[in-house]
Amino acid sequence: MRLYTAATPNGRKISIALEELGLEYDTQWVHLDKEEQLEESFLAMNPNHKIPVLEDDGQVIWESGAILLHLGENHDPEGRILPKDAKTRMEAIQYAFFQTGGVGPNLGRLGAALRKEGEKNAEMIEIFLGEVKRLLGVIDRILSDDREYLAGPYSIGDIMHFPWLKIMQDLGAKEISELPRVEAWLNRIHDRPAVKRGMAVPE
Numbered sequence: 001m002r003l004y005t006a007a008t009p010n011g012r013k014i015s016i017a018l019e020e021l022g023l024e025y026d027t028q029w030v031h032l033d034k035e036e037q038l039e040e041s042f043l044a045m046n047p048n049h050k051i052p053v054l055e056d057d058g059q060v061i062w063e064s065g066a067i068l069l070h071l072g073e074n075h076d077p078e079g080r081i082l083p084k085d086a087k088t089r090m091e092a093i094q095y096a097f098f099q100t101g102g103v104g105p106n107l108g109r110l111g112a113a114l115r116k117e118g119e120k121n122a123e124m125i126e127i128f129l130g131e132v133k134r135l136l137g138v139i140d141r142i143l144s145d146d147r148e149y150l151a152g153p154y155s156i157g158d159i160m161h162f163p164w165l166k167i168m169q170d171l172g173a174k175e176i177s178e179l180p181r182v183e184a185w186l187n188r189i190h191d192r193p194a195v196k197r198g199m200a201v202p203e
């Protein structure tokens with residue numbers, strides 16, 4: 001198995017899952033700052049020119065959610081990231097999709113707006129930050145019945161969210177520290193040895 005990745009939250013979702021499953025894999029660091037993702041050889045794998053991409057036994061998969069589903073369906077006999085119980089499994093998939101339509105794009109655009117050189121677009125920043133805040137409130141409500149992880153047991157739903165929200169937590173964002181349930185959930189995920197290993201890829 002080969003993971004094409006970079007030192008970014010989307011790439012780390014996959015290295016975390018590979019570590020959780022104890023799978024052997026090679027890592028190919030795609031240098032986004034050098035625009036390696038726009039090279040013909042990379043575009044032939046992912047015409048959307050984004051990491052992560054996983055090559056598994058001749059099959060090439062892109063989109064982090066699809067890759068996690070692939071790993072769960074094909075390499076997770078014990079249901080470590082994709083629960084075996086049908087109802088819980090669907091909940092895990094639901095939270096993974098929720099991330100790709102919510103926290104992922106909104107934090108991505110917020111980060112881009114904040115990193116933009118020159119005059120910042122305060123209106124855009126307010127819109128994206130407002131939406132991230134709303135989504136964190138949704139997660140807080142989901143966790144309010146004292147479940148350990150989003151779907152109950154640990155799953156791809158948590159893995160999809162963690163690397164993104166960890167950046168906010170590390171920056172000391174009050175949007176997270178003001179939600180102790182969300183903060184405790186992130187800490188629980190962070191305490192997992194496989195998560196620590198996956199977050200260090202690529203090194």
Ligand SMILES: N[C@@H](CCC(=O)N[C@@H](CS)C(=O)NCC(=O)O)C(=O)O
Binds near residue numbers: 008011062063
């Ligand atoms: N929806 C995609 C997003 C992937 C993504 O945004 N990747 C970024 C790095 S975190 C990237 O490769 N950007 C390079 C580009 O857009 O050219 C996924 O979940 O896999």
